[in-house]
Amino acid sequence: MTAPPASALAVALLAEHATVYGYGVVAAFVDDAVAAAVSAAAGAHRDRRDATAALLGDGAPVAAAGYEVPVVVDDPGTALELALLLEERTARAWHGVLADSEPGEARGVALDALTQDALRARAWRTALGTTPTTTAFPGQPAG
């Protein structure tokens, strides 16, 4: 296996830790209509977090005790807004892994993560009624 670039992959793991935490907040406020999708998303991020930690091995950064949530969540709408922000943030982190890695195993993992994040971001934009529901370059930093 090609040694993955620790820094970008560690950043991605930190983003996954924060996202798993964030989905806990999301789950507490969303409507029943999207509860199953939120639960599936949270599960996917937990799996991604664990796989990324395993890839990093002993030096893997651990989760913080808590995270500052980037938006005030107090109803189903703001919960979905948070879910969208979480997906966009993890997508940026995995985009960073693609940009900073050498050809090798981390590329496949990063592309899959980026794609899954982009699919979920589209689902949350659809649920929010935001148009367009997609972006041309998912994960790419703005500007």
Place this chain on the structure above:
Amino acid sequence: MTRPPTRRLVLTALGAVLLSACTRAAELPVPAEDEPVAAKPDALSAVASDARRDAATATALAAGDPALAPRLRVLAEERTLHAAACEQEVVRASGTVRGTPVAPAPTSAPAVSTSAVPAPDLAALQADLGAAATGAGALAADAPGYRAALLGCIAAACTVQLAVLG
């Protein structure tokens, strides 16, 4: 009967070997940073032309399908942006390799004659998008970092667009 080689002979021979190794190294072209693995032709050119093709198909389909038109127009916009980004990267890479800047690619899509375009077909567009996602993803695996990130975005966007079309 052969004589054992003298110390001077051995050193001279060794020096000659080292000198030729150095000469050979000096003759090797210095790879430019971020130079694509297979430089000719640039694989991103095909990614760009596929993106332009998808944009043209989506635009043509939108004209005859009011229900799907909003989604198809977004798809066409995204694929046009993909093409432009790839063309820009091709120009950048070729400029780096040759050491001289190259004139930028035209920003507008080249005119497509309607007679050259086959009748738009949603199933064909979906197949093309799937192939574009797979192709860009495969190229991302072996590309230098900047290109890997660009190709990864494009692959992800194509997969999402497939989901949008259902």
